[in-house]
Amino acid sequence: MAKMGLLITPEICIGCRSCQVACKAWNQLPGDRTVNLGSCENPPDLTPHLYNKIHYVEVPSEKTEGRWLFVNQRCMHCGDAGCMKICPAPGALYRTKEGAVGIDKEKCIGCKLCAVACPFNIPRYDEQGKIAKCHLCYDRIANNLTPACAKTCPTGAIKFGDRDALIGDAQKAGYQKLYGQEDLDGLGALYAFKDPPKIYGMEEKPAIPETVVFWNKVLKPLSYIGLGGVVAASLLHYVAFGPKKEKEEEGRKDG
Amino acid sequence: MDDMIRKANGFEILNHWALALSCILLSITGFAFLFQMKEVGSFFGGFPSMRLIHNWGGVVFSVSLLLSMFNWLKESITFDADDMGWIKVAGGYLSRKVKVPPMGKLNTGQKFFYLAILFAGIAISASGFVIWLLPANKQWVLVSHLIHNISFIVIILAIPVHMYLGTIANPGTLRIMISGTVPYWWAKKKHPKWVQDVETRKAGLKST
Numbered sequence: 001m002a003k004m005g006l007l008i009t010p011e012i013c014i015g016c017r018s019c020q021v022a023c024k025a026w027n028q029l030p031g032d033r034t035v036n037l038g039s040c041e042n043p044p045d046l047t048p049h050l051y052n053k054i055h056y057v058e059v060p061s062e063k064t065e066g067r068w069l070f071v072n073q074r075c076m077h078c079g080d081a082g083c084m085k086i087c088p089a090p091g092a093l094y095r096t097k098e099g100a101v102g103i104d105k106e107k108c109i110g111c112k113l114c115a116v117a118c119p120f121n122i123p124r125y126d127e128q129g130k131i132a133k134c135h136l137c138y139d140r141i142a143n144n145l146t147p148a149c150a151k152t153c154p155t156g157a158i159k160f161g162d163r164d165a166l167i168g169d170a171q172k173a174g175y176q177k178l179y180g181q182e183d184l185d186g187l188g189a190l191y192a193f194k195d196p197p198k199i200y201g202m203e204e205k206p207a208i209p210e211t212v213v214f215w216n217k218v219l220k221p222l223s224y225i226g227l228g229g230v231v232a233a234s235l236l237h238y239v240a241f242g243p244k245k246e247k248e249e250e251g252r253k254d255g
Numbered sequence: 256m257d258d259m260i261r262k263a264n265g266f267e268i269l270n271h272w273a274l275a276l277s278c279i280l281l282s283i284t285g286f287a288f289l290f291q292m293k294e295v296g297s298f299f300g301g302f303p304s305m306r307l308i309h310n311w312g313g314v315v316f317s318v319s320l321l322l323s324m325f326n327w328l329k330e331s332i333t334f335d336a337d338d339m340g341w342i343k344v345a346g347g348y349l350s351r352k353v354k355v356p357p358m359g360k361l362n363t364g365q366k367f368f369y370l371a372i373l374f375a376g377i378a379i380s381a382s383g384f385v386i387w388l389l390p391a392n393k394q395w396v397l398v399s400h401l402i403h404n405i406s407f408i409v410i411i412l413a414i415p416v417h418m419y420l421g422t423i424a425n426p427g428t429l430r431i432m433i434s435g436t437v438p439y440w441w442a443k444k445k446h447p448k449w450v451q452d453v454e455t456r457k458a459g460l461k462s463t
Binding site for chain 2: 243
């Protein structure tokens with residue numbers, strides 16, 4: 001199956017936040033007590049009951065009094081996903097056939113390591129200590145429905161479709177290179193940015209923490225190669241030198 | 256029947272068994288987490304319960320490790336010229352012809368082994384507790400995850416060698432872990448300076 005994805009275009013987002021509402025409605029997520037931080041951004045951060053949200057950025061503009069950027073934040077469904085690398089529980093985080101990063105709360109052991117390996121600070125934990133994040137509405141996709149956020153978006157700022165086709169569409173619309181097109185082996189959520197990612201509150205070069213990469217590439221193989229090595233060396237030593245037997249007679253002679 | 260001499264008291268034997276069993280349990284469950292071994296997970300009643308076993312096994316291990324300092328630390332940080340000699344002949348393990356210098360209660364290799372396990376053990380315990388109890392502090396968890404895995408490699412390299420040397424490589428050693436006593440002649444061969452110490456002390460007690 002072709003890789004499916006989301007194309008997010010902040011330029012045509014009007015900040016209505018119906019994506020947040022639709023996501024909550026479909027996934028039956030309860031409301032969160034929130035705080036007013038003097039911005040229309042609400043709630044201020046992702047929560048275990050909020051899988052996507054609109055991040056409000058106000059930047060100076062020469063033409064108008066100011067410029068508002070609305071950036072949809074969510075799990076990016078990385079092609080090379082840090083959360084999946086570090087997860088110790090088989091099946092808790094898995095690759096869906098559409099190429100998204102799915103979650104299975106039944107299999108999650110609540111170790112919270114995925115949160116530290118995520119380049120985008122996305123995973124949250126629910127009351128049971130289990131992972132909570134966007135799963136690209138795998139249940140809707142399975143029934144030929146569009147993910148709730150994209151379905152409800154009134155302006156087409158969130159579009160769901162074949163990832164390659166979305167990239168083609170964006171290029172036709174004048175976006176030469178999308179954010180997430182190549183990063184981390186290709187993100188499932190692509191962003192059409194007019195300005196450098198930093199302005200939208202995104203990392204220029206998102207990456208899995210180096211310690212996690214080192215652990216995965218070096219320490220993991222070293223653990224079983226090392227174990228096999230010392231066991232083999234011990235056996236070899238036994239064959240070559242044999243046991244260090246002490247003889248009673250000798251001992252008495254020496255003593 | 257050989258004359259026996261006590262090399263380990265009851266506390267040492269219990270302490271060693273607690274360390275050994277928890278360490279093996281933690282290594283098996285640790286490997287299962289590292290490589291997502293489903294069968295091992297099922298054996299421990301699924302991954303969520305295996306996590307509990309791993310965490311509480313870690314409590315047993317770290318407490319035992321702290322207690323072990325009363326048993327073996329002092330001896331393990333005391334080195335003399337004979338220890339240098341031991342290193343030069345590699346403890347007599349790479350050639351049967353060399354003469355191994357007389358050893359105290361622990362030989363040089365045992366001292367190094369204990370220090371390695373002590374340091375790696377403290378590192379793996381402390382980092383494990385951070386991952387378990389302070390998940391919100393991401394920088395700490397990242398560093399701890401790295402330390403946890405590096406010290407695991409130290410332990411997984413050291414333990415099999417320790418098990419080999421304590422069993423088939425040196426017949427007669429394992430009984431220290433079971434009864435705590437060894438034949439007098441055996442101790443005199445392997446740990447002459449220690450036997451001498453014990454004798455001197457005994458003589459001292461008798462004379463007073």
